[in-house]
Amino acid sequence: MTAMLITDIGELTTNVGVPGDPCGTMTDAAVLVEGARIAWVGTAAEARRFLHPSASDAPEIGGAPLEVVDAGGRAVVPGFVDSHTHLVFGGDRADEFAARMSGTPYAAGGIRRTVAATRAASDDELRRRLAGFVAELHAQGTTTFEIKTGYGLTVHDEARLARLASEVTSEVTFLGAHVVPAEYAEARDEYVELVCGAMLERCAPHSRWIDVFCERGAFTPDESRRVLAAGIAHGLLPRVHGNQLGPGDGVQIAVALGAASVDHCTYLDEADVAALAGSDTVATLLPGVEFSTRQPYPDARRLIDAGVTVALASDCNPGSSFTSSMPLMIALAVREMRMTPAEAVWAATAGGARALRRDDVGAIAPRMRADLVLLDAPTRVHLAYRPGVPLVDAVWKDGVRL
Structure with missing residues (x-):
């Protein structure tokens, strides 16, 4: 099973609603993906525990090589x-x-x-x-x-x-x-x-x-x-x-x-x-x-x-x-x-x-499908603020980059 950690996410739209914020916004966030599913969501600081202490280029999660993606402070939204x-x-x-x-x-x-x-x-x-x-x-x-x-x-x-x-x-x-x-x-x-x-x-x-x-x-x-x-x-x-x-x-x-x-x-x-x-x-x-x-x-x-x-x-x-x-x-x-x-x-x-009566997509939370979009922007607001500009930098479907 493959594993991927997206870290240094400036703004993460989880859609796990909290009062006043149905987008469940997190800042300085990270997402761990194992196979086709999201395994963990938390802060970038907390995510450091997933990195191998030996500073290897390919740390492992549960025996699988871990790919680390640095979002560089940019925004991530669900697919x-x-x-x-x-x-x-x-x-x-x-x-x-x-x-x-x-x-x-x-x-x-x-x-x-x-x-x-x-x-x-x-x-x-x-x-x-x-x-x-x-x-x-x-x-x-x-x-x-x-x-x-x-x-x-x-x-x-x-x-x-x-x-x-x-x-x-x-x-x-x-x-x-x-x-x-x-x-x-x-x-x-x-x-x-x-x-x-x-x-x-x-x-x-x-x-x-x-x-x-x-x-x-x-x-x-x-x-x-x-x-x-x-x-x-x-x-x-x-x-x-x-x-x-x-x-x-x-x-x-x-x-x-x-x-x-x-x-x-x-x-x-x-x-x-x-x-x-x-x-x-x-x-x-x-x-x-x-x-x-x-x-x-x-x-x-x-x-x-x-x-x-x-x-x-x-x-x-x-x-x-x-x-x-x-x-x-x-x-x-x-x-x-x-x-x-x-x-x-x-x-x-x-x-x-x-x-579509789907409970496995549309949000970024553990056990959801790992369908993620990295925007070339610091916040989801840019999707409306910069209409017509190709802001989608990377897309993952079921944990696989398209």
Whole structure:
């Protein structure tokens, strides 16, 4: 088993909450990693006991050589947890983005363009592109991520997207209910039946989650309930796209079904906020969408002050948010959604873990996975203070440097 000691950490974000500081901030800190897990967290002074008294270049912990990493007074945060992405697809929709920037409103219908391009792409083409996106995520500090299907919308294509996604993450979401494909435009009931039947049967073995786009232009509340119920009956856990383009029933449906998260949450009324605050359902906010569509940003401050658990995610997809950068999500959340830097970093790490119902990532504490990010900055505040600057200096996933 390998061992690593990261020491001289100027600011350590543990996310082990203390009153007034959910980030559990430590200064002059150190972290000991054994294999894929964190073994110990403490001060740099205390960490000296792990060093071999003979001043060897390779001191040992439990018989294993100890690698010592000097953080040089810089900040360390947990690996980012991106709980909402759409990374398996073909094609490009840059022209739509340019049109939106010229005043054309965003609408869900553009998804069908990506569906056509994805169906036409081979497995190898999709796999190569997916590998590139995963490399992007890792380079920007994301160590845990979810991937949705939803760009195939046939039994064969949804199953292959789920299979390809499962090659790179355990957090796969079946999203056959993304939009109704063009060939079923006059037969919505038949498509919903397909999603709940043969498509679900093929995708469930590769998936952990079931999702639905409960929105005008996508699926009605009744259709959404039907899809989610079918997924739950197959052992999948529910999550919901909701309240993105206008007021709707997405939040209420998510809470009623005990969904892990409801994502977007742009248009909420008081009943929606109260329902979220009284539940375990996470409100996952996706500021990259608002940046790319010029829609209003969600009011994170309102949600947090009401006691709602908030996560941040990228929603990386070719139509409404073609970015894989969690540091950008943090900067946008602070600038546009009235979150503090500490709240935004927590939401991008521990919040994302809660949205995925994971208790092994999103924090730096003994027995957690050793997913760590060393920033080229003295504090996590720089993630919002210096937007667009590549501040991620090193990333470890399960104790291995990427």
